[in-house]
Amino acid sequence: MMKITSVTARQLLDCKTRPLVEVEITTDNGYVGRGAAPTGSSVGAHEAFILRDGDPTEYNGLSVHRAVDAVNNEIAPALVGTQLDLEANDRLMIDLDGTPNKSRLGGNAIYSTSIALLRAASTAAGLPTYSWIAEHFGPGPVSQVPVPSFNMINGGRYGDVVQPFNEFIVMPYKACSIQDAVEKSVKLFGVLEEVLTEYLGRKPQVASSYGFASPSSDPREVLKLLMTAVERAGVAETMAFALDCASSEMFDAATGSYELNGDRVTSDDLIDYVRELSDEFPFVFIEDLLDEDDWAGYPKAVAQIDKSIILGDDLVVTNRDRLQRAVESSAVGGFILKPNQVGTITEALDCYRYAVAHDLFTIPSGRSGGVIDDVVMDLSVGLSVPFQKNGAPRSGERIEKLNFLLRVADSTPGCVLADVPAIVKF
Structure with missing residues (x-):
């Protein structure tokens, strides 16, 4: 089993030029996975919470520095040193957040990290992510x-x-x-x-x-x-x-x-x-x-x-x-x-x-x-x-x-x- 050696987040843009969180995860044997969490134009009332800064002077309040900080300052210390295990790592983040809708750390912070974990696992396995999903969760080889x-x-x-x-x-x-x-x-x-x-x-x-x-x-x-x-x-x-x-x-x-x-x-x-x-x-x-x-x-x-x-x-x-x-x-x-x-x-x-x-x-x-x-x-x-x-x-x-x-x-x-x-x- 590989261990996670670094978790880093940054603010980037989605394809409508709205800020989003990108997370990069590196394992002890050098594999890297990246994940970014887009959000919809209309967000349902029961969706995971999207943590934005609300600062009207930057991207009309849509910047995500607080979510980036949540990854760098809370999620990263919790994940670094643990084994790369998608389900266990996701559960750790859910428990770390401790809210029903991920409002403390931000659903966007947690989801971006979750994608990065998935990508790192599939990269380490030498498989396209879709093939890794098919092997572990799907009905069989891609056909x-x-x-x-x-x-x-x-x-x-x-x-x-x-x-x-x-x-x-x-x-x-x-x-x-x-x-x-x-x-x-x-x-x-x-x-x-x-x-x-x-x-x-x-x-x-x-x-x-x-x-x-x-x-x-x-x-x-x-x-x-x-x-x-x-x-x-x-x-x-x-x-x-x-x-x-x-x-x-x-x-x-x-x-x-x-x-x-x-x-x-x-x-x-x-x-x-x-x-x-x-x-x-x-x-x-x-x-x-x-x-x-x-x-x-x-x-x-x-x-x-x-x-x-x-x-x-x-x-x-x-x-x-x-x-x-x-x-x-x-x-x-x-x-x-x-x-x-x-x-x-x-x-x-x-x-x-x-x-x-x-x-x-x-x-x-x-x-x-x-x-x-x-x-x-x-x-x-x-x-x-x-x-x-x-x-x-x-x-x-x-x-x-x-x-x-x-x-x-x-x-x-x-x-x-x-x-x-x-x-x-x-």
Whole structure:
């Protein structure tokens, strides 16, 4: 067993120029692992705490020097001299922090260190990180890559347009290879720009998540435009859709209502509306249909929407206890895996194992902005998941995710694209 000889943290930037923590770990035989913790643009109420400085004179309060200091002054002394053991090291940090949501040391400090531990272990084993994950936690040697899905149109508020659904996603679920999946999706993105330009009479706005800003407040209208683009691009037989509703963003706790097409509607109304959409359009999955604490509504959604997989992101936040509650109440068909939400690789993998044991899908996703060399890609391949979320096919860190899949497929003999047609419900 190797011992940890140094743990060093620094402040760097994510791909939206927001400060993040990077941690570098060195072992006694010279192996090095690095990890960096991206955060989302919208952070669920139940996620691990992101420790920032709050100093308005530096990065508008987003700097992370306190989290860096937590690594250098508390985590490092606790880890240096211990054996490199991912699970034991993660547990040590959890106990050292001592809070339910990692608020003392910072979830960003702990998670960055956890990634660095994982990278150091895989480097020492002489394996790509995804192969190390496959060997220790996955179903076996890597034999497939997941189908990517693409956030083509982004919801939100754009002038007079208030689109309640956060992401309108297209997935090349019937592609014959990862090369085919990427090429057809890139082609579609270009055709979609033409379709939106014709619809708007001007070029579409680029949204903060790099997809196109929604041209309409009506989700059905947006889906019709996507269908037009799919048909014009000649890829209708390959593509299906998905939604990330992110409904917590449009939920009003005082009235218990959601915004939809200019009105306030109930949880039941929203479920009925999306069920109707699922009868019109082929949805592989529907994510975060309801508020992150609407535990009564999600089982209704699963029971009533039978043509799509219902996924929980803000509902579950990669938290084993919340996933267990979701399983016991039949609230989801799967969850979005974002390890930074819970704060360690070990806890994220515990959530994955629980999902597998209860026949739920685990769907890895990066965060808005993100980082190059995102560990979620290693998890996607190493855990042999069927599909993943990739964001829009634009900007460096998103393109790198696609290149990662292309590279793995090319360098792994017999590697195939996951069989998503076997699991869709439409």
